[in-house]
Amino acid sequence: MAAVDPHSFTDSSDPPTTHISLSLYLDFSTATIHGAGLFTLARPHSGPFSLDSRGLSIDAVIEPSSRATIPFTLSSPDPIRGSHLSLTLSNQASFLIRYSTSPSSSALQWLLPPQTFTKSHPFVYTQCQAIHARAVFPCQDTPAVRIRYSARLNIPSHLSAVMAARHVERRPPRNDDALDVVLPSSWCAEGRVVEEFAMEQSVPPYLFAFAVGALGIREVGPRTRVYAEDVAAVLDSAAAEFAGTEEMIREGERLFGPYEWERFDLLVLPPSFPYGGMENPRMVFLTPTVVKGDATGAQVVAHELAHSWTGNLITNKTNEHFWLNEGFTTYAERRIVEAVQGEQRAALNIGIGWRGLNEDVERFKDNLEFTKLKNNQQGIDPDNVYSQIPYEKGFQFLWRIERQVGRPAFDEFLKKYIATFKFKSIDTETFIDFLKANIPGIENLIDLVLWTEGTGIPPDAHEPDSTVYKLIVSLANEFKNGRMPREDEVADWQGQEWELYLDNLPESIETSQIIDLDSRYKLSESKDYEVKVSFLRRAISCGCKTYYNEVEKTLKGVGRMKYLRPLYTALVKGSGNEDGKVFAKTLFSEARECYHPIAQGVVEAIFAKHL
Known part of the structure; x- marks a missing residue:
């Protein structure tokens, strides 16, 4: 017997899970999911069987046909892998688990209405990469094991759900939804609805994904809808940004072969989403910071689309x-x-x-x-x-x-x-x-x-x-001699050109130089976060406190780790930077609850290294 993955308790002698049927009751009042899962294995198994779990309360493990209980143990948590859920099976190829998630689940972010675009409805979403699916349901949480699944999400009827799976139907709850395992008595209560989904292709557990909120839709192509909170400005901007998605899908098929996932829908999440995008099949999750107004955010979509062949299809x-x-x-x-x-x-x-x-x-x-x-x-x-x-x-x-x-x-x-x-x-x-x-x-x-x-x-x-690349790098190198680019040289620049320019500026910059650059080109006020954060990081690194207000607005306004990591690092790095360290700690204490748990951990790791 041996582990198949350093990040999982999955044992090489255990049969892989082939299908999981989930019933999930989402309780927004307690930030908890009460769940039941029917697990099907590739073959019957006798003896210990290992699953990964993080922060889950396991209520019961049951043999589906006889309703007999199956013995299990749940270890104390390992700081990285979570808890080892060990079942004792007797020639069984399936079993039921009833469980509940923790309000502090590392895979779930529950947002109160003030933390959303609508300001009037709550929101919850998952982020399971790399090893956080185990915080939503017990599983063999390793990409070495690919699963198919079905899911019934029981949610308040004024909300709707999307999932990285085929949508089956939206309907009233039924008693048999609960897989004959006791779930909350309010499962069939008035004011609840079930959204049912099925993922019929095998995927690694980290691609399990759903979101629930007050969602609106825009059609942008024959295979693509854009979803976001039901705020017209957000939906319309996203639809305009991603209008060229179908052309990218066709190019992907030309280059890499058939698109195997039927649909390529996009969900623009609230600002706390910790990544630029997450390649969940059929339903890509995106940060709102990629909606830039000039279609360049489509490059993030191109990356997540490419995962449809490399990552999702081959893992x-x-x-x-x-x-x-x-x-x-x-x-x-x-x-x-x-x-x-x-x-x-x-x-x-x-x-x-x-x-x-x-x-x-x-x-x-x-x-x-x-x-x-x-x-x-x-x-x-x-x-x-x-x-x-x-x-x-x-x-x-x-x-x-x-x-x-x-x-x-x-x-x-x-x-x-x-x-x-x-x-x-x-x-x-x-x-x-x-x-x-x-x-x-x-x-x-x-x-x-x-x-x-x-x-x-x-x-x-x-x-x-390339000519353009060399020109931008050359202009950046000339900055150390006090020469900033002329307006005619940057007239056609978009966000990427400015980002490349800022990233190639000399490490040693005078405060007056950075202020002069911003005075001319207003980079600290850019609506493109790639440009804004690149500039602010440079400003912090050269000891310029002029932009601390913009840094505060940025760190309180978005939770994307690509921006949190460089800004917090710049604030706390180096000796003799006590003002920056105090400022960073104060900011984090005020913004922490608006960050996803994964992002919270990244900032805490930065502080542990530099404070």
Whole structure:
């Protein structure tokens, strides 16, 4: 017997779960879900059977046909993996579990009406990546085990639900919804409704996702609806931003093969969502910060769409091989962007990524293990080592292979790779073996071991080579001599150009220079958070307190970790920065409850390192 994943209690001798039927009663008054799950295994099993759990109260485990109780134990919590739920089975291939979630569930954020766009209705949503599905329902919470599921969400009738699954129906509750397991007596109470869903394709548990609130809808394409809180300005802006989604789907199909998920709907969440986007199949979750008004937010959509082939269809077996999800998806995203928006836009995207890669390699200079593509995460919380490295170093690796063999040959390889491994979870070794079998001799042309197991950035990685990229970097380098770009030079710039410019400014900047730059171009007031946060981070780093009000508004207005991490780090980093540290601690104490639990943990880790 052995663990299949350093982040899971799942045992290699246990049969995998193939299907879970869930009944979930959402109690907004207590921020709790009362649930029942019918679990079906690939084969009957006798003896101990392991599941992951975090913050769940397990009321009973029951044999479905005889109604006999099944013995179980729940361990004290491990700080990373949560609690080990061990059942004692007797030649059983199915069982029922009745349980409740914790109000402090790491996967759920319950928002009060003032924390939402509507200001009048509550909202709840899940975020299960990387190892938080176990905080919504007990499961073999590893991407090595793919499941199908059905779900009945019992919610207040004035709200509606969406899910990363096919919507079956919205209907009144029925007694048999509860799987013959006692759930709250109010299950069939007046004022409740059931939204029923089914996911008929196998997915890793981290892709389990739902949201409940006062939702509105806009149609933007034959396969795509935009959902958001029912506020016209939010819905209309999002629909305009993502109007080109169908074109991106068609380009993805041309490049990577059939789209296997039927629909590609988009949900714009409240500002507290901790990521730019989450690639939940059929229902991508997005931060409202990607709605920029100039269609450039569609690049985040391109990334989540690309996951439909690389990540959702082919999944990393464990988080130690996360680059197989994100490196491939970053490559695929940029191919889609290039096809839809042009080579120069893709080159800017690569340039921003190149800068991010270098910054994160520097971030992990004291722990180079996490600059490897394939790394050891035993005893490591994956949320604490989340970075751009699997995205950008993984992209660079694939781009290196493309340059070696040529794009036409690499495109054929990618299509064969996706067709071969779809609906499977694989590791780095499986990919390397497939690469060597299908591109004979590649190991003699590229150091595959250095790329996958070596630290830092390999010498044959490649900074983008485009006219626009070089011009922006050149202008940024001239800033140290006091030369800021002229208005005619930036007249056509959008957010990406400014982001790239700011990210390439010299580390040592005078306070007067940063104020002069903002005075001319109003970067601190940008509606594009990529630009705004890049500028504010630079301002904080050079000791400029002029913008603390904007920093406060930003950190209290959004919960995306891409913005929280650099701003809080800049505030608390370095000795002799007591004002910044006090300011950061005060801000966090006031904003904490508006952040998702995952984001709260990231900020707390920053404080633990620097305070």
